[in-house]
Structures are given as structure tokens and as C-alpha cells.
Amino acid sequence: MASDTTTSGPGPQAGGTRGASAQHDDLVHRVLDDGFLAGDPFPDLARLRAEAPVAHHAATGAWVLSRHADVVAASRDPATFCSGKGILLMEIGASYDSPPTMMHTDPPAHTRYRKLVQPAFAPSVMRALEDAITARARAAVAALPAGEPVDVVAELAVPFPLRVISDLLGIPEDDWPRFYEWSEAAIPGATDWPPERTAELMGEMVTYLLATAAARRADPHDDVISLLATVEVDGDTLDDTELAMFLVQLLVAGNETTRNALSGGLVAFAEHPDQWARLRSGRAGAPPAALDTAVDEVLRWTTPVVYFMRTTTREVTVRDVTLPAGTPVVLHYLAANRDEAEFGPTADRFDIGRTPNHHVAFGSGPHFCLGAALARIELRAMLDALAARFAAIEPAGPVERSMSLVIAGVRRAPMVLTEA
Ligand code: HEM
Numbered sequence: 001m002a003s004d005t006t007t008s009g010p011g012p013q014a015g016g017t018r019g020a021s022a023q024h025d026d027l028v029h030r031v032l033d034d035g036f037l038a039g040d041p042f043p044d045l046a047r048l049r050a051e052a053p054v055a056h057h058a059a060t061g062a063w064v065l066s067r068h069a070d071v072v073a074a075s076r077d078p079a080t081f082c083s084g085k086g087i088l089l090m091e092i093g094a095s096y097d098s099p100p101t102m103m104h105t106d107p108p109a110h111t112r113y114r115k116l117v118q119p120a121f122a123p124s125v126m127r128a129l130e131d132a133i134t135a136r137a138r139a140a141v142a143a144l145p146a147g148e149p150v151d152v153v154a155e156l157a158v159p160f161p162l163r164v165i166s167d168l169l170g171i172p173e174d175d176w177p178r179f180y181e182w183s184e185a186a187i188p189g190a191t192d193w194p195p196e197r198t199a200e201l202m203g204e205m206v207t208y209l210l211a212t213a214a215a216r217r218a219d220p221h222d223d224v225i226s227l228l229a230t231v232e233v234d235g236d237t238l239d240d241t242e243l244a245m246f247l248v249q250l251l252v253a254g255n256e257t258t259r260n261a262l263s264g265g266l267v268a269f270a271e272h273p274d275q276w277a278r279l280r281s282g283r284a285g286a287p288p289a290a291l292d293t294a295v296d297e298v299l300r301w302t303t304p305v306v307y308f309m310r311t312t313t314r315e316v317t318v319r320d321v322t323l324p325a326g327t328p329v330v331l332h333y334l335a336a337n338r339d340e341a342e343f344g345p346t347a348d349r350f351d352i353g354r355t356p357n358h359h360v361a362f363g364s365g366p367h368f369c370l371g372a373a374l375a376r377i378e379l380r381a382m383l384d385a386l387a388a389r390f391a392a393i394e395p396a397g398p399v400e401r402s403m404s405l406v407i408a409g410v411r412r413a414p415m416v417l418t419e420a
Pocket of ligand 1: 102254363
């Protein structure tokens with residue numbers, strides 16, 4: 001990349017990327033179309049990486065980065081590629097009185113948020129959760145019917161991360177059904193509820209979370225709401241608006257992403273029975289050896305967050321394309337995670353022993369996913385519990401994908417699970 005922000009060399013279209021992009025209008029349009037993920041996106045993404053690694057999207061004026069090295073470099077340079085002007089294409093031109101999430105902030109505001117919320121995600125907090133998560137995973141797997149078709153999305157992938165986040169936040173068991181409805185309302189496009197209904201549910205959720213935070217300030221428990229409600233770093237604390245923003249973000253960021261990593265991962269195993277056998281091999285009461293590398297390969301393979309956006313703060317040259325200040329730039333994680341330049345000739349192979357595996361499913365740089373350790377614990381616990389019980393996972397009908405451009409969603413995945 002002939003850029004002042006990254007170090008990799010020029011692409012195959014060096015000197016002609018802008019021209020190549022003009023020729024690739026249809027391709028870029030397809031890649032940024034809502035239905036794109038419903039089919040097989042990978043041939044188009046491979047073409048994009050090879051022929052137009054910095055590609056112009058005429059409809060929005062955004063430029064798409066599809067190479068791993070470019071996505072990483074831009075993610076690590078928030079001074080040039082900022083988040084404060086929106087992180088989704090639908091936010092181009094939007095302005096906010098206060099940032100809707102910490103993902104929409106840049107240093108120094110972002111650095112302050114990370115400092116304040118980091119304690120809630122400290123390794124010791126995560127370790128303390130691990131036993132409860134493992135117990136939840138085992139109970140969910142034990143409840144699955146064996147030898148008959150089951151939709152692993154509805155039965156496993158939807159409830160599990162939600163239960164984990166409600167445990168994390170300290171939501172009482174009785175409140176769980178409301179919590180489920182609220183979290184669905186918080187995810188754009190998750191339901192076909194009218195906007196007034198989702199707005200009403202979101203309002204209810206914020207009221208509930210703030211009331212719980214106020215109660216925990218007076219009487220702290222061992223949970224994340226208490227930690228965040230009482231956190232103090234160098235005399236600094238989160239005010240109620242920030243607290244509500246952050247708690248809602250935890251729901252959205254930690255729920256649908258983990259759901260789709262899990263359901264997409266199970267689809268991958270059903271389509272690659274040799275990899276399921278490999279995961280199970282070596283089990284003799286001990287966890288399978290490939291579990292940790294399998295979790296990262298599932299993350300790379302599924303890439304639940306397809307892209308996030310940045311906006312240039314100054315003129316910058318990426319490969320041979322000069323982008324003026326104020327240009328929206330799409331960091332295409334899904335394309336980057338299949339880049340042969342990073343993952344070699346097996347980039348298109350689901351290989352649960354892959355190492356190294358520097359995927360960008362959790363992003364990179366200062367906004368690197370705050371919940372990455374939690375998501376890894378959840379996926380590990382679930383794969384372990386499934387591998388302990390089931391010798392085979394087979395497709396039992398077509399997989400339905402959601403029409404989102406941002407979240408690589410699986411709506412329905414019928415499978416037959418056969419006991420060992
Ligand atoms: C497989 C599951 C997950 C995936 C694929 C994922 C993906 C991502 C990505 C790509 C980012 C980077 C945002 C950016 O660069 O603009 C991010 C940030 C974030 N994630 Fe996750 N995430 C997952 C699970 C979770 C969980 C379980 C939580 C918490 C409960 C969480 C909380 C967050 C937060 C708070 C941020 C913002 C960090 C910041 O702006 O500094 N995520 N995530």
C-alpha cells in the first residue's frame with residue numbers, strides 16, 4: 001500500500017486503482033448491497049481484493065478497503081481514520097448531540113471511556129465468569145434433542161449469549177424475557193416491529209438499566225452494572241447518560257455478534273465434518289486440543305461484523321488512491337479475513353488448526369473489541385460442550401441468512417446432532 005499510513009507494497013493495479021475502481025462499479029455496488037451476504041459473497045470479495053483493493057462506491061461516496069494490511073493499518077490510525085463521524089454507511093452525514101456508543105468516539109474521549117470501562121472486562125472478571133458460562137453452555141447442550149432436526153439458531157445461538165450478558169450485568173432471572181425483547185429492539189433490523197414499538201422498548205430498557213444502576217450504587221453487587229455504576233479512575237466517573245449508552249451498547253455489541261459466530265460456526269462444522277472429527281479427536285475427558293485455534297478460525301470464517309466505517313480527517317494516500325479529508329472509508333473485515341496475502345493459499349479453507357491466525361473479526365487498534373475475551377470464553381465453552389456430547393453435526397435443511405450488510409447473520413440453521 002503506497003500510503004503514508006501503512007507499509008505494505010503497491011497492489012497489482014498499482015498506478016491504476018482509481019481507473020480499476022471506475023471499471024468495478026457493479027462489483028462494489030453488489031458488495032455493499034443489503035442482500036449481498038444472502039448468496040456466496042467470497043468470489044466477489046476476492047475480485048475486489050485483487051482488482052480494486054481501494055474501491056469507490058458511487059452511491060455513498062465511500063471507499064472500500066478489502067485487503068487485510070490496509071484494514072489493519074487504517075484501524076490503527078484513528079488520527080487519520082476517525083470514528084466520530086459514524087461507523088456505518090447509513091450514518092454518513094449524521095450528527096449526534098452525544099456519541100451513541102463508545103465506538104463513535106476518538107481519542108481523547110475514547111481513551112477516557114476505555115479507561116473507565118476496562119475494569120469491568122479485566123481478565124480477573126472474565127475468569128470469574130468462566131465457570132458460570134461453562135455451566136450455562138453444558139445445560140443448553142444437554143437440553144438439545146439428539147437424532148432429530150433442531151434449529152441451532154433458535155435453540156442455542158440466540159438464548160446463550162443473551163443469558164451470558166444478563167448474568168454479566170446481573171439481571172435477575174425473572175426479568176430475562178423482557179431483557180430479550182429489549183435487546184431485540186436495540187438491534188436495527190432484528191425484528192419487523194414498528195419504530196414506535198422499538199422506541200418504546202428502548203425507553204423502557206434505559207429506564208430499567210438506570211434504575212438498576214442507581215440501586216447498585218447504593219448497594220453494589222458482584223456484577224458489571226455495579227462495577228460501571230461505581231467506577232472511578234483518577235476522580236473521573238461515568239454519568240447516567242454515559243452509563244445508559246454503555247449498558248445498551250453491551251447488549252447490542254455482545255449479543256448478535258456472538259450469536260452469529262456460534263450459528264455460523266456450527267454451519268461451518270456441519271459443512272466440514274472432517275473438522276468436527278478433528279475437534280473431537282483427543283477427547284478423553286480433557287478438552288480437545290484444537291479448541292482455542294478452532295474458536296479463532298470460527299471467528300475468522302464467520303466474521304460476524306462484516307464492516308465498520310471510518311472517515312478521513314486529512315488527505316491521505318492509500319495504495320495509489322488519494323482520499324481527501326472527510327472521505328468515508330469502509331473497513332471490510334469479511335474481505336480482509338479471506339486475504340491470501342495474510343492467510344496464504346488456504347485462506348478459503350476452514351482449518352480449525354490454523355496458526356497464526358491474525359483475523360480482524362474483533363477489529364484492530366484502539367477500538368479492538370472490548371468483549372473479545374468474553375466472546376472467546378463463550379465460543380470455547382459451547383464448542384467444548386457440543387463436542388463432548390455429539391459425534392456428528394449434519395445439515396437438515398437450508399440455512400437462512402439475514403439480509404443485513406453489517407451483521408453476517410444466520411436466521412435459521414436446521415441440523416441433526418448425533419450423540420457419541
Ligand atoms: C463474536 C463476538 C464479537 C465480535 C465479532 C465483535 C466485533 C467487534 C468489532 C469488529 C469491534 C471493533 C469496532 C471498531 O473498530 O469500530 C468491536 C468493538 C466492541 N465490542 Fe465487540 N464483538 C463481539 C463480542 C462482544 C462482546 C461479547 C462484547 C461485550 C459484552 C462486545 C463489546 C464491544 C465493545 C464495547 C466495543 C467497542 C470498543 C471500543 O470502541 O473501544 N463485543 N467488537
